[in-house]
Amino acid sequence: xxxxxxxxxxxxxxxxxxxxxxxxxxxxxxxxxxxxxxxxxxxxxxxxxxxxxxxxxxxxxxxxxxxxxxxxxxxxxxxxxxxxxxxxxxxxxxxxxxxxxxxxxxxxxxxxxxxxxxxxxxxxxxxxxxxxxxxxxxxxxxxxxxxxxxxxxxxxxxxxxxxxxxxxxxxxxxxxxxxxxxxxxxxxxxxxxxxxxxxxxxxxxxxxxxxxxxxxxxxxxxxxxxxxxxxxxxxxxxxxxxxxxxxxxxxxxxxxxxxxxxxxxxxxxxxxxxxxxxxxxxxxxxxxxxxxxxxxxxxxxxxxxxxxxxxxxxxxxxxxxxxxxxxxxxxxxxxxxxxxxxxxxxxxxxxxxxxxxxxxxxxxxxxxxxxxxxxxxxxxxxxxxxxxxxxxxx
Amino acid sequence: xxxxxxxxxxxxxxxxxxxxxxxxxxxxxxxxxxxxxxxxxxxxxxxxxxxxxxxxxxxxxxxxxxxxxxxxxxxxxxxxxxxxxxxxxxxxxxxxxxxxxxxxxxxxxxxxxxxxxxxxxxxxxxxxxxxxxxxxxxxxxxxxxxxxxxxxxxxxxxxxxxxxxxxxxxxxxxxxxxxxxxxxxxxxxxxxxxxxxxxxxxxxxxxxxxxxxxxxxxxxxxxxxxxxxxxxxxxxxxxxxxxxxxxxxxxxxxxxxxxxxxxxxxxxxxxxxxxxxxxxxxxxxxxxxxxxxxxxxxxxxxxxxxxxxxxxxxxxxxxxxxxxxxxxxxxxxxxxxxxxxxxxxxxxxxxxxxxxxxxxxxxxxxxxxxxxx
Numbered sequence: 036x037x038x039x040x041x042x043x044x045x046x047x048x049x050x051x052x053x054x055x056x057x058x059x060x061x062x063x064x065x066x067x068x069x070x071x072x073x074x075x076x077x078x079x080x081x082x083x084x085x086x087x088x089x090x091x092x093x094x095x096x097x098x099x100x101x102x103x104x105x106x107x108x109x110x111x112x113x114x115x116x117x118x119x120x121x122x123x124x125x126x127x128x129x130x131x132x133x134x135x136x137x138x139x140x141x142x143x144x145x146x147x148x149x150x151x152x153x154x155x156x157x158x159x160x161x162x163x164x165x166x167x168x169x170x171x172x173x174x175x176x177x178x179x180x181x182x183x184x185x186x187x188x189x190x191x192x193x194x195x196x197x198x199x200x201x202x203x204x205x206x207x208x209x210x211x212x213x214x215x216x217x218x219x220x221x222x223x224x225x226x227x228x229x230x231x232x233x234x235x236x237x238x239x240x241x242x243x244x245x246x247x248x249x250x251x252x253x254x255x256x257x258x259x260x261x262x263x264x265x266x267x268x269x270x271x272x273x274x275x276x277x278x279x280x281x282x283x284x285x286x287x288x289x290x291x292x293x294x295x296x297x298x299x300x301x302x303x304x305x306x307x308x309x310x311x312x313x314x315x316x317x318x319x320x321x322x323x324x325x326x327x328x329x330x331x332x333x334x335x336x337x338x339x340x341x342x343x344x345x346x347x348x349x350x351x352x353x354x355x356x357x358x359x360x361x362x363x364x365x366x367x368x369x370x371x372x373x374x375x376x377x378x379x380x381x382x383x384x385x386x387x388x389x390x391x392x393x394x395x396x397x398x399x400x401x402x403x404x405x406x407x408x409x410x411x412x413x414x415x416x417x418x419x420x421x422x423x424x425x426x427x428x429x
Numbered sequence: 430x431x432x433x434x435x436x437x438x439x440x441x442x443x444x445x446x447x448x449x450x451x452x453x454x455x456x457x458x459x460x461x462x463x464x465x466x467x468x469x470x471x472x473x474x475x476x477x478x479x480x481x482x483x484x485x486x487x488x489x490x491x492x493x494x495x496x497x498x499x500x501x502x503x504x505x506x507x508x509x510x511x512x513x514x515x516x517x518x519x520x521x522x523x524x525x526x527x528x529x530x531x532x533x534x535x536x537x538x539x540x541x542x543x544x545x546x547x548x549x550x551x552x553x554x555x556x557x558x559x560x561x562x563x564x565x566x567x568x569x570x571x572x573x574x575x576x577x578x579x580x581x582x583x584x585x586x587x588x589x590x591x592x593x594x595x596x597x598x599x600x601x602x603x604x605x606x607x608x609x610x611x612x613x614x615x616x617x618x619x620x621x622x623x624x625x626x627x628x629x630x631x632x633x634x635x636x637x638x639x640x641x642x643x644x645x646x647x648x649x650x651x652x653x654x655x656x657x658x659x660x661x662x663x664x665x666x667x668x669x670x671x672x673x674x675x676x677x678x679x680x681x682x683x684x685x686x687x688x689x690x691x692x693x694x695x696x697x698x699x700x701x702x703x704x705x706x707x708x709x710x711x712x713x714x715x716x717x718x719x720x721x722x723x724x725x726x727x728x729x730x731x732x733x734x735x736x737x738x739x740x741x742x743x744x745x746x747x748x749x750x751x752x753x754x755x756x757x758x759x760x761x762x763x764x765x766x767x768x769x770x771x772x773x774x775x776x777x778x779x780x781x782x783x784x785x786x787x788x789x790x791x792x793x794x795x796x797x798x799x800x801x802x
Contacts, residue, residue: 301802316802326793329800333738334720334745341432341719350433358712417701419708424684426707428699 042112046119053088055081058126061298064394065250065401068130072163073207082126089128090159096134099142104155110347114340132201133157133164137210140227140280144268153229165232166284167197167211167254168277175414177212178221178274182256184213184228191215193230193259199408203239203252206232210280216271227273229265236260246400247385247393282356284409300325300370304377321376328369335366354422361415364405371399430726432719434504441501445508448481453514455771461515462628468592469622469630470515479548484522487663488530492542499663499728503670503721510674513778515629517551520588523667525552525597527660528608532648537610541595553593554660555584555634562586562787564599564657569636571600571607578602578646580609580617580639586785590632591622597647598636605651615639627777662739665786666724669739669746672782673721676750677714679757679775683707686761703760710749710756717742717749737799740792747783747792754779 057079062068067078069086077083089095092106097113099105108116120127138157141150156162173179182195193213203209209230216224230237236259241249268276301316304325309317316322342359345351374395375382382399384390406412421429434442453474461469478484486501488494495501502523509516526545529538529552544550556564569582580600590596596611596618613620617639623631648656684707687698697703724742727735754776758765765772783789 299800301797301800305802310802314801315797322797322802323790323793325802326797327744327789330741330744330789330793330796331716333741333796334716334723337432337723337738337741338716338719341722344431344433347431348433355715358715361708362712362716413705416705416708419711420704424704424707424711425688426684426698426704427688427696429704 039111039115043115043119046116047122050119050123050125053085054120054123054125055085057081058085058128059124060126061124062126064391065398067126069126069128069160070130070163070202070205071160072205073161074205075160075163082128085126086128086160093158095129095131095160096138096154096158099138099154099158103142103150104158110343114343129160131157131160131163132166133162136166136280136283137164139283140210140267140276143279144227144276148264149229149267162208163202163206165200165203165206165209165254167200167203167209167230169199170196171198175411177277177410178225180212180214180225182211182213183217184215184226184261186215189263191228191261191263193228193236193256193261195256197254197256198242198251200239200252200254201250201408203232203254204241204249208232209237209254210267212273212277215273219271222274224271225273225277226270227267227276228261229267230256230259230261234259234261244400245403246397248397248401250401281410282353284360300329300373300377303374307377307379307381321373325373325377328366328373331366332370335362338362352423354418357410357415357418358423360409361406361412361419364402365412367405368402371402375399430730432722432726434500438500438504441497442504442508444481445483445505446511448477448483449508449512449514452477453516454512455774458513458515458628458774469624469628470517470589470592472592474514475517475551476548478516478518478522479546484518484548485526485542485546486522488522488526488542488546492530492538493546494526494542495546499666499725500722502663502667503725506667506670507674507721510671510676510778510782511678513627513675513774517589517592519664519667519671520554521545521550521552524554524588524660524664525595527663528554528597528647528656531659532608532653532656534644534647536644537647541610544594550594551589551592552595552597553587553590553632554664555587555590555596555598556657556661557586558582558584560585562784562791564661567599567601567606569598569600571602571609571641573603574640577640577642578609580611580636580641582636584634584636585623585631587632587634588785589630590634591620591630593620593632596634598634599653599657602651606653606657607650608647608653608656609641609645610647611636611639611641611645615641625781627774627781629778629781658736661786662736663728665743665792666721666728666739668782668785669717669721669724669742672743672746672750672779673714673717675775675778675782676717676746676753679750679772679779680707680710680714680753682772682775683757683760697760706756706760710753713749713752717746720745737796740787740795740799743787744789744792744796747789750779751783 069082093104094106097106097108097116101107170180184191184193211228211230212225214224215226236257238255239252242251243249304316311317342355378395382395385393420426482495483505485494486497490496529541571578571580593613596613598609598611617637619635621633625631690697720742724738727738757772761772764770
């Protein structure tokens with residue numbers, strides 16, 4: 036325990052000295068997130084300093100090995116770092132599909148050369164990734180993808196279309212599922228490849244969502260050349276990589292239930308509605324619903340923590356990620372329904388100064404995708420029924 | 430503290446499950462119920478708990494206990510939830526033992542802790558008065574009288590109160606709440622056994638001018654609130670663990686049924702309507718398990734948010750177990766309504782555990798208060 040206490044003291048002092056004031060406090064909006072990459076955008080110059088400092092220590096990916104730029108921390112140390120960051124309300128220095136999704140897959144399936152090339156850049160936030168999985172005809176039935184990679188000796192030529200590619204228009208590289216063997220059964224002819232978005236023949240088109248925003252794109256591949264060295268894992272076994280990575284994605288989307296909140300709901304509601312003489316939210320019915328949701332949210336945070344503890348000792352069932360994804364995304368939707376109720380008519384303002392461009396309403400609408408992206412809630416329930424409950428015919 | 434059991438705790442869990450499956454399976458509850466047993470609880474089983482070191486799990490070793498913590502108490506409570514065994518564990522081994530460990534005088538500890546640890550004594554905590562758990566609305570009064578106090582009031586839902594060797598009574602004194610160790614044979618103490626819906630036991634205790642000496646006070650006069658709250662929080666976390674045990678056992682029984690029962694020429698577990706509800710319930714049970722581990726570990730490490738975590742655990746485990754037993758009966762169909770099948774017993778037990786020491790509403794109120802809304 037004393038080692039961990041010492042680590043906590045050091046971490047606290049370092050964060051106190053190195054986390055700029057601008058990077059503390061609740062993250063108010065999607066727009067305040069730092070995604071890094073070649074064309075990185077920072078809300079303030081301090082956010083760049085914060086990313087650089089954290090990246091240099093590997094603390095954007097605390098548990099990755101140091102030889103790939105990571106922090107090399109144990110799980111317990113990473114928990115301490117996390118709790119110390121929470122203590123001062125430090126913003127996450129980097130939001131990154133590289134850290135959350137591709138990195139873990141490269142650590143498990145990548146070649147040494149791939150790890151050395153890509154992981155340090157991911158840690159420092161110098162490369163921004165997007166994910167090319169879904170296609171117009173392949174949603175829940177992901178393994179039916181049709182984007183083809185034709186073998187041309189030392190390279191492939193890729194043709195096809197991806198959809199729901201998050202931030203494809205802002206990403207530097209894409210990790211992508213392509214069909215390398217059209218004759219094989221659908222799960223066994225897919226490969227996992229990395230493609231530079233600047234390659235000739237790659238184009239993107241943003242999709243406008245019900246929130247009025249365009250976090251997703253269509254991505255088109257027209258005779259795109261992809262070097263063979265950019266294959267991750269075994270040829271035609273990309274489904275294994277995809278499944279592994281989906282587990283990380285599901286945990287991440289699930290975690291939105293924990294992280295997506297900003298200010299506590301009760302505070303938002305009392306600020307907007309007011310309290311009675313006894314200090315209680317002056318809407319008893321809403322108050323009860325919020326309290327119930329907050330109990331579920333607190334329990335869910337503990338479940339996330341417990342799942343991490345199970346992973347560390349090898350007790351975690353891989354399908355637990357489906358459970359967390361299902362639960363966390365449904366929870367986040369519930370939270371935003373309550374946020375809308377707490378905001379009342381103020382929250383309905385779409386274009387006004389007070390609403391900061393309809394933030395509450397747009398965030399609320401955005402959450403409706405949580406239970407669709409990364410595998411729908413219904414697909415997660417199927418996975419749980421089959422792999423965790425072993426129900427017949429599931 | 431990681432939210433998973435250590436190796437030693439896992440061994441305790443296996444020992445507890447093994448012991449209860451052998452000595453107090455659900456048939457044990459049925460036998461006590463159907464024979465209209467005079468006590469409704471087995472003293473022999475309680476003594477066996479003592480021999481196994483289960484009864485005194487939280488009692489320090491110098492008083493004959495095992496000297497373990499909240500997580501271990503939760504392990505025992507969960508095991509008891511699985512086989513539905515009536516036992517003084519929660520009332521005596523957790524609630525009363527905790528009061529005595531934290532606040533008892535040397536004499537009080539020496540008199541009672543070794544006997545609880547040995548499974549010889551049953552000591553019942555008398556807190557609730559109205560139909561809902563409300564320790565802040567206690568009306569029982571203890572007035573100064575001679576060298577001691579005179580108690581007046583009425584208590585209900587006193588676990589195992591009808592077979593108690595001693596009662597711990599929460600009563601108002603001049604400037605606060607105090608806890609009194611009361612011999613149930615004292616003049617003015619009336620006890621009515623109340624067989625509950627789950628065939629477990631509680632009692633109504635009426636106190637009419639009950640005289641006790643000054644040394645009956647546990648802890649300090651007017652200083653009982655914190656002492657009581659400490660015991661209640663451990664009890665609530667353990668009740669939540671029992672809810673998880675009962676809810677999960679009902680769920681497992683139901684999953685086994687879905688894998689064997691056929692209708693329309695198919696195993697009913699093949700129907701997606703049932704698969705999705707089962708998968709949802711599985712998720713809820715996992716979340717509730719984490720909530721309870723979060724509370725038990727917080728109590729063991731004295732986290733400042735321990736009380737809040739206890740409320741999260743009790744509210745969550747209560748709601749989840751309630752869903753689990755309702756789904757159990759519904760998915761069993763007609764046979765789920767019969768006394769012959771066990772799922773109804775789980776439903777009854779969960780109803781009682783939910784009400785005990787504060788239902789989900791009580792604990793969600795505490796959550797709202799803690800978060801300032």
